[in-house]
Amino acid sequence: MSEVHCREALARIFEYLDGELAAGRADEIRAHFERCQRCYPCLRYAAAFQEMLARVARGQRCAPEELRARVAALLRAEQSRSGQG
Amino acid sequence: MDRLRSFEAEALPQLDAVYRFALRLTGGAAADAEDLVQETFLRAFRAWDQYTPGTSAKSWLFTICRNIFLRQRERERRHDEIVEQVAARDGDGAPSASSELPLFMPAAQNDPEGELFHNMIDASILEAIERLPPDFRDAVVLSDLEGLSYAEIASVLGIPTGTVKSRLFRGRRLLQKELYRYAVEEGYVRPGKP
Numbered sequence: 001m002s003e004v005h006c007r008e009a010l011a012r013i014f015e016y017l018d019g020e021l022a023a024g025r026a027d028e029i030r031a032h033f034e035r036c037q038r039c040y041p042c043l044r045y046a047a048a049f050q051e052m053l054a055r056v057a058r059g060q061r062c063a064p065e066e067l068r069a070r071v072a073a074l075l076r077a078e079q080s081r082s083g084q085g
Numbered sequence: 086m087d088r089l090r091s092f093e094a095e096a097l098p099q100l101d102a103v104y105r106f107a108l109r110l111t112g113g114a115a116a117d118a119e120d121l122v123q124e125t126f127l128r129a130f131r132a133w134d135q136y137t138p139g140t141s142a143k144s145w146l147f148t149i150c151r152n153i154f155l156r157q158r159e160r161e162r163r164h165d166e167i168v169e170q171v172a173a174r175d176g177d178g179a180p181s182a183s184s185e186l187p188l189f190m191p192a193a194q195n196d197p198e199g200e201l202f203h204n205m206i207d208a209s210i211l212e213a214i215e216r217l218p219p220d221f222r223d224a225v226v227l228s229d230l231e232g233l234s235y236a237e238i239a240s241v242l243g244i245p246t247g248t249v250k251s252r253l254f255r256g257r258r259l260l261q262k263e264l265y266r267y268a269v270e271e272g273y274v275r276p277g278k279p
Contacts, residue, residue, distance in 0.1 A: 013187045014254055018228065020235050041197040042188055048199025049188075049261055053229035056207045060230060063104035067119050071100065071126045072093075078130055079089045 004032040009039050013046050092133050095142045096126070102231055103146050109226065110154045125150040144237035147227070151241060189258055192265035195275070201268040213263045221256030228253055 009032040015021050016029045033043045103125055107118040129136075129149050136145055192201070214222060214230075227238045228249075235253075239246045268274045 010187055014257060015235075015250065018235070018253075020250075042193055045193040045197055045199045046188055048202045049257070050229065052199075052202035052205060052210065053225075056210050057230040057232065059207050060101075060105060062101040063122065064119070067104065067122060068100055070119075071097070071123055074123055074127055075089060075092065075130050078127060082131075 004028045006032075006036060006039055009033060009036070010042060013043060017043075017046060017050055088130075088133055091138070092130050095136075095138065096129055096133075096146060099143045099146050100126070102143055103150055106147050106226075106231070107150055107154070109223075110151065121150060121154055124153050128153065141233070141237055143231065144233050144241050147231075147233075147241045187254055187258060189261040189265055192261055192274075201265065201274050204273050205264060205268065209267060210264065213260060213267065216263065217256055217259055221252050221259060224249055224252035225256040225260060229257075 009029055012021065012025075012029050016026060016033075019026075021029060033039050100122070104118060104122050107121040107125070108115065111117040111121065125146060129146055132149070136142065193199075214225060217225060223242060224238060227233045227241060228235075233241065235246050235249045238249045242249070244252075265274070
């Protein structure tokens with residue numbers, strides 16, 4: 001496993017947390033964070049930041065019910081129109 | 086397989102997300118956003134055969150929605166001279182991630198457990214997101230609020246994956262900075278040593 005330095009680990013911190021790194025690469029980055037006393041708090045901090053955003057995402061506004069009904073009606077009309085044509 | 090039924094099962098559950106996406110495109114104009122949503126679902130339903138079942142219906146719908154919006158706007162502005170905004174955005178040479186730190190360090194050092202993020206009110210966070218420069222905001226919204234992958238964001242926004250990474254990187258950092266500033270103002274955290 002190749003050595004990962006702080007700069008590289010920090011540059012990849014979001015890709016790591018987002019699960020966007022290839023498995024081997026993610027292992028190398030994880031190993032660095034687990035080992036490095038300076039980088040580990042940064043990982044904790046970034047994770048807390050993204051957990052906050054995930055919480056916000058769960059509470060987001062929804063579409064108005066009436067729009068939902070209109071879209072459903074539109075689709076049924078389109079279905080019967082194309083069914084006949 | 087019944088077209089309408091499969092569309093209802095896979096595409097319709099994304100209505101809330103598409104509505105939010107449309108609201109952002111229209112700058113919060115609800116009536117325009119609703120029209121955009123209807124048009125998006127109508128087009129999507131007509132093109133349903135082109136959708137690959139099991140792939141991300143959300144990013145597929147976002148792409149359609151954004152294309153409709155952009156085409157409409159282009160039509161509206163063809164005679165104006167403000168068209169450059171969109172075009173100028175695309176060729177941005179964002180600096181590579183490695184030249185910058187991912188975190189707003191004064192905040193991270195002052196509050197390593199990220200306590201401030203626990204106390205922050207959702208509405209304030211959403212406001213701070215809305216105030217980000219649009220390119221960064223779009224990347225943060227699609228990733229952190231809508232849960233799209235980097236590849237999906239790249240296809241929705243029509244930019245390379247590398248650009249998605251750098252916009253996310255810088256957008257999140259900007260957001261941290263902004264939230265920290267807000268938290269200090271509101272007294273959630275004490276201002277750090279310089």
